[in-house]
Amino acid sequence: MRKTLYIIGLSAFVFSCTPQQNAKKSSYKPKSPVSQPKTAIKTQTPEKPKPQITNDHGVEFFTTNIADATKNDNTASYGSIVSAKPAGYKVVKTYFPAIAQNFRQRYLILHYTALPDEKSITVLSQQAVSAHYLVNNTGDNEIYQLVDENKRSYHAGVSSWRNDKNLNDTSIGIEIVNAGYTADATGKKLFVPFSDDQVKKVAALAKDIITRYQIPATNVLAHSDIAPTRKQDPGPFFPWKKLYDQYQIGMWYDEASKQSYYDLATSTDFTAKYNDPAFISSVQTQLQKFGYGLDLSGKWDDGTKKTIEAFQYHFRPQNYDGIMDAETWSILQALSLKYPVK
Missing domain, CATH: 1.10.101.10 (PGBD-like superfamily/PGBD)
Structure with missing residues (x-):
């Protein structure tokens, strides 16, 4: 019995004499969580839903502008959408239209034909010159379209304005039936006036084109402006000031x-x-x-x-x-x- 008590006492003594450092090592401490830097979550700006393409009897149209109009950009199509048809593949419009685009039509150029009505039609529709529109002088309410606005007509020839050249590429041409001019004995050019009906037609047509294609006033010009050494049309009797004052078309000074x-x-x-x-x-x-x-x-x-x-x-x-x-x-x-x- 005495031996047993001795062993118990000795064990207690040994325990009590163990260094505290070792005791601390053996004690349990829960670890503090280490804070990790948070990964930034990239938020994507949701893409604006694009208006639907209109389908009419299998022909596609897109008549809404989603581009930046302040930069003269425009995605609207004023005719059917023209698409490729590659053999064996399907062209889809899942991401149509891209917003980075604008119109080819940046200029409006006005001319006179120097020919009567019937001759003007024949020359502009059957020969090597053309225009997008022809305004007749027959007193009716018709304006003849001769070329698709999306296509280039041959009306401007060798031409330039500011930094642009070959304006057939970037313009719409309007021809007006008018006899042009004759020269008197001194060589002065004597021009023929335009009828009121023609001026009203030209104003309505020009306003429509300018509005749709956002053509600036500085780009509404005479053929003589873009080819001054070889052309005189539409001449001094064309009422530019009237178009400016009454229809807000083109340039005029203050x-x-x-x-x-x-x-x-x-x-x-x-x-x-x-x-x-x-x-x-x-x-x-x-x-x-x-x-x-x-x-x-x-x-x-x-x-x-x-x-x-x-x-x-x-x-x-x-x-x-x-x-x-x-x-x-x-x-x-x-x-x-x-x-x-x-």
């Missing part, structure tokens, strides 16, 4: 601005600097910057005179002698101020 420049020009001896090469170069540069395709020769050469004449047809039709007088100069300044190149 009268107050023009008058301010005119007062400035006439307060000095404007004619004294007329033949100064620096003044001529300045005029040529301004015409070129405004949009006309013109060589900077520093001389009143034939190309410059014809360009001034074309400018006068459009913006100063009372006198189209090809001379840069104070009034023509003032109009050019006012237009350049109102329609700067962007």
Whole structure:
């Protein structure tokens, strides 16, 4: 019995003398959770549902714009959608339309035919020239369409405006039946007026085209604007100011601005600097910057005179002698101020 008690006491002593460090090692402590950096969850902006494509008797149409109209972008289609049909494969429109697109039709160009009605139809529909539309002079309510707006018609020829060339590629052409001009004994061109019915037709047609394709005022032009050395149409009797005032079509200057420049020009001896090469170069540069395709020769050469004449047809039709007088100069300044190149 005494031996047993001795063993128990010895065991207690040994336990009590064990270092506390070892005791701590043997004790249990729950581990604190280690915080891990959270993985950022990428949230995708949900794609806006695209309007449905309209199907009419197997022909597809898409008439809604989902692009950025402020950038002159437009996805609407004003005709049937043209798609490829590759042999053995199926073209699907699961992701149609992409928003990054705009219209080919960036310009509207106006012409006269210099021919009577029947001859105009024959030439523009059966020969190597054409236009998208032909406005007749028969007093009815019809306008003839000759070329699909999505296709290129052959109406502009060698042409340019600002930074663009070969405007057949990017324009819609409207031909107006009109006899054009004859020259008198002095060589002055005598033009034929347009009928009121024609002007109303042209205004309605142009407004429709401009609105659908978002064509800016600076891109509504005469054939003579884009080819001044070889074309005169639609000439000084075409009522550009009336289209601007009554239908908000095309460009026109502000009268107050023009008058301010005119007062400035006439307060000095404007004619004294007329033949100064620096003044001529300045005029040529301004015409070129405004949009006309013109060589900077520093001389009143034939190309410059014809360009001034074309400018006068459009913006100063009372006198189209090809001379840069104070009034023509003032109009050019006012237009350049109102329609700067962007």
